[in-house]
Amino acid sequence: MEKFFDPKSIVVIGASNAPFNLGATICNMLKDYLQYAGDVYALNLKGESVNGYPGYSSILELPETPDLAVIIVAARNVPGIIKDCAVKGIKRVIIESAGFSEGGEDGKAMQREIDDIARVNGIRIMGPNCLGTLSTRKKFCCFYGVNPSLVEMSQIFEVPGNISYIIQSGGVAVLVMESLYYDVVGVNKVVSIGNKCDVDEADLIDYFQNDETEVIGIYLENVANGRKLMDAAKISRKPILIYKVGKTPEGAMAAMSHTAGMANNDSIFDSACKQAGIIRLQSIDELHCLPKMFTEMPLLKGKRIAMFTNSGAFGSIAADLLVEAGLQMVHLSSQTQEKLKKAGKAFNIKNPVDIGPAPPQTYLDIFEILLAADEVDGLLPLLSVWQPFVIDTLLELMKICKRYDKPAAIYTANAIAKSIAIRAKHRIPIFETSEQAVRALSVSHAYYESLRKRNFISAPASSVASGHESNISAWAEAAS
Amino acid sequence: MITISALKKDKDVKGILLKASKNGQQALSEYESKLVIAAAGVPITQEVLVSSRQEAMDQAAVIGFPVVLKGSSHALTHKTEMGMVFVNLKSREEAAQAYDELMGKGIDLDGVLIQKMVKGNREFVIGLTRDPQFGPCVMFGIGGIFTEAMKDVSFRVAPLTEEDAQEMISEIKAVKLLDAFRGEGAVNREVLVKALVGIGNLGMACDEIAEIDINPLIVMEGLPVAVDALVILKAQQA
Numbered sequence: 001m002e003k004f005f006d007p008k009s010i011v012v013i014g015a016s017n018a019p020f021n022l023g024a025t026i027c028n029m030l031k032d033y034l035q036y037a038g039d040v041y042a043l044n045l046k047g048e049s050v051n052g053y054p055g056y057s058s059i060l061e062l063p064e065t066p067d068l069a070v071i072i073v074a075a076r077n078v079p080g081i082i083k084d085c086a087v088k089g090i091k092r093v094i095i096e097s098a099g100f101s102e103g104g105e106d107g108k109a110m111q112r113e114i115d116d117i118a119r120v121n122g123i124r125i126m127g128p129n130c131l132g133t134l135s136t137r138k139k140f141c142c143f144y145g146v147n148p149s150l151v152e153m154s155q156i157f158e159v160p161g162n163i164s165y166i167i168q169s170g171g172v173a174v175l176v177m178e179s180l181y182y183d184v185v186g187v188n189k190v191v192s193i194g195n196k197c198d199v200d201e202a203d204l205i206d207y208f209q210n211d212e213t214e215v216i217g218i219y220l221e222n223v224a225n226g227r228k229l230m231d232a233a234k235i236s237r238k239p240i241l242i243y244k245v246g247k248t249p250e251g252a253m254a255a256m257s258h259t260a261g262m263a264n265n266d267s268i269f270d271s272a273c274k275q276a277g278i279i280r281l282q283s284i285d286e287l288h289c290l291p292k293m294f295t296e297m298p299l300l301k302g303k304r305i306a307m308f309t310n311s312g313a314f315g316s317i318a319a320d321l322l323v324e325a326g327l328q329m330v331h332l333s334s335q336t337q338e339k340l341k342k343a344g345k346a347f348n349i350k351n352p353v354d355i356g357p358a359p360p361q362t363y364l365d366i367f368e369i370l371l372a373a374d375e376v377d378g379l380l381p382l383l384s385v386w387q388p389f390v391i392d393t394l395l396e397l398m399k400i401c402k403r404y405d406k407p408a409a410i411y412t413a414n415a416i417a418k419s420i421a422i423r424a425k426h427r428i429p430i431f432e433t434s435e436q437a438v439r440a441l442s443v444s445h446a447y448y449e450s451l452r453k454r455n456f457i458s459a460p461a462s463s464v465a466s467g468h469e470s471n472i473s474a475w476a477e478a479a480s
Numbered sequence: 481m482i483t484i485s486a487l488k489k490d491k492d493v494k495g496i497l498l499k500a501s502k503n504g505q506q507a508l509s510e511y512e513s514k515l516v517i518a519a520a521g522v523p524i525t526q527e528v529l530v531s532s533r534q535e536a537m538d539q540a541a542v543i544g545f546p547v548v549l550k551g552s553s554h555a556l557t558h559k560t561e562m563g564m565v566f567v568n569l570k571s572r573e574e575a576a577q578a579y580d581e582l583m584g585k586g587i588d589l590d591g592v593l594i595q596k597m598v599k600g601n602r603e604f605v606i607g608l609t610r611d612p613q614f615g616p617c618v619m620f621g622i623g624g625i626f627t628e629a630m631k632d633v634s635f636r637v638a639p640l641t642e643e644d645a646q647e648m649i650s651e652i653k654a655v656k657l658l659d660a661f662r663g664e665g666a667v668n669r670e671v672l673v674k675a676l677v678g679i680g681n682l683g684m685a686c687d688e689i690a691e692i693d694i695n696p697l698i699v700m701e702g703l704p705v706a707v708d709a710l711v712i713l714k715a716q717q718a
Contacts, residue, residue, distance in 0.1 A: 226614035257691035259607025271635040
């Protein structure tokens with residue numbers, strides 16, 4: 001699988017000098033933009049070279065057996081090409097062309113032909129109808145039609161990150177990557193799997209267990225093998241976030257029982273996610289806004305949240321959201337309230353803690369008091385203030401979170417534009433709405449619970465009320 | 481309630497399924513369905529299949545009044561609508577009369593089922609379905625005649641852990657019905673969990689079973705009891 005993302009040599013089948021040739025856009029990106037170090041061959045009818053990459057008219061003529069073949073020609077020519085790949089001994093093929101199982105009976109017949117050749121010859125296939133792979137660390141990308149002048153794309157390669165995406169549709173892949181440009185965590189790898197006739201999301205979840213990936217984001221349009229996906233997810237030591245479209249009432253067809261009549265594909269997918277420890281996303285935006293909660297903050301080990309705000313209104317809004325998300329507004333102990341009183345400046349020493357104008361040190365003192373409190377599992381700071389020192393204060397807050405192994409979901413009400421401008425540079429996980437911040441706490445806790453259920457971490461002494469007493473070293477082990 | 485401990489579980493279940501498929505049945509009769517789900521761990525009504533008027537009266541007396549009489553046949557999947565159910569029969573005479581009426585309907589029956597009348601205010605449903613992508617899945621929810629109107633149900637992909645079963649029970653909106661309710665005690669969750677896990681395992685073990693409806697599952701004195709059940713078999717290849 002590694003060589004799908006880091007091939008030492010590649011042939012682009014269908015790259016030519018014809019106007020608007022899609023294969024050529026792959027060659028151009030590899031050469032002019034990524035300065036890809038491996039060997040690239042162009043394959044076209046005339047055998048002409050493309051942007052300096054040597055051209056051939058037959059796979060059999062290539063001077064070596066490339067690690068990877070990328071096919072972007074009309075569907076009807078693909079089965080013949082796969083046969084040639086087999087003769088040449090090529091083991092990895094990405095079929096970017098469309099028009100197979102989604103393209104009627106002829107397409108389906110061609111798909112079966114391809115499957116047979118691949119199976120007999122031990123060839124792994126990605127696609128068809130996909131964009132293929134991208135690796136920021138290896139500076140490799142075989143997406144077609146990507147315009148290298150896009151600033152956002154260049155950012156993605158310059159600052160490799162730790163999220164890997166498995167995206168069924170190519171268009172969504174580019175959308176998610178662009179959004180990340182403004183966010184905290186960067187991309188490790190992206191793969192668009194299209195019709196997934198062979199390599200599917202489960203294979204890639206397995207593969208991402210052993211690289212720099214810390215969070216796996218998935219966009220799915222259909223699940224071909226639900227059991228395989230569940231099995232891969234159950235043993236994953238990295239959070240899996242899935243956004244799935246296509247709520248189909250398949251189960252209702254031809255059902256004789258009431259049970260089958262009420263079952264629909266979507267509610268069963270939902271249950272499968274719960275059982276396998278998959279976090280099911282509510283919107284496509286969550287694919288890029290939630291991963292930072294996992295990469296930058298400790299997990300939320302209980303449900304009791306302390307809120308800290310300098311605006312009572314935001315406190316009330318978020319309190320409703322917390323309860324709706326199944327989390328709890330913590331009841332602060334009298335000791336904690338006493339400490340808050342001593343810290344000064346507090347209007348309200350009960351949850352939500354509310355303060356008036358105060359120097360940065362007071363904020364830090366309160367962060368510390370709340371995160372140190374045994375009854376608090378996590379913090380929701382809603383800070384409606386912006387001064388240059390806020391950056392340092394938030395960086396300090398992140399250290400306090402690490403020290404107490406409890407997360408904070410930071411939301412800077414009324415200063416969002418300023419926060420977005422600085423968060424990537426300083427790596428501060430700031431959320432853009434109180435909904436996002438609450439959701440981040442909720443998915444963090446859901447993932448913690450899934451680790452516990454799968455016995456990846458030891459269970460807390462008693463259920464909800466004592467999440468903070470869990471075995472921290474065991475958790476660190478599981479997360480490493 | 482009997483849990484049919486006499487049934488030699490797996491072997492007998494396979495035997496029932498094999499016989500039904502040899503007969504070309506699309507579904508099991510209620511009686512056969514209950515034997516199968518009982519073997520999987522679902523408590524069922526105390527019941528007996530009879531084939532004569534005299535037997536009906538005698539067995540009704542043995543079970544104790546009030547009883548329910550139902551026509552039994554694998555072809556009968558909507559018994560109530562077809563007038564094949566007589567409830568709350570309080571004497572030998574009432575049982576005998578119901579027997580005559582059932583036999584007089586001109587429907588081919590393999591017998592008449594005599595059941596203990598189970599009374600309770602809370603009705604749940606347990607089901608099994610096969611998802612094209614995820615395979616056998618278990619359903620739990622609010623049962624009775626409003627099942628499909630309310631659609632207050634939850635699913636889990638089989639096999640289920642006990643924790644899965646606990647979670648799916650807690651997931652329905654009307655979860656409060658599991659607690660003490662209008663003078664009746666809380667539902668025995670342990671029994672419910674065992675039933676859900678058992679139905680999931682049954683789905684994993686028996687490919688011949690396409691779908692199962694256990695509805696209603698009535699709570700009597702805290703114990704959930706399957707009052708009706710339907711096991712649907714996979715369509716056979718011609």
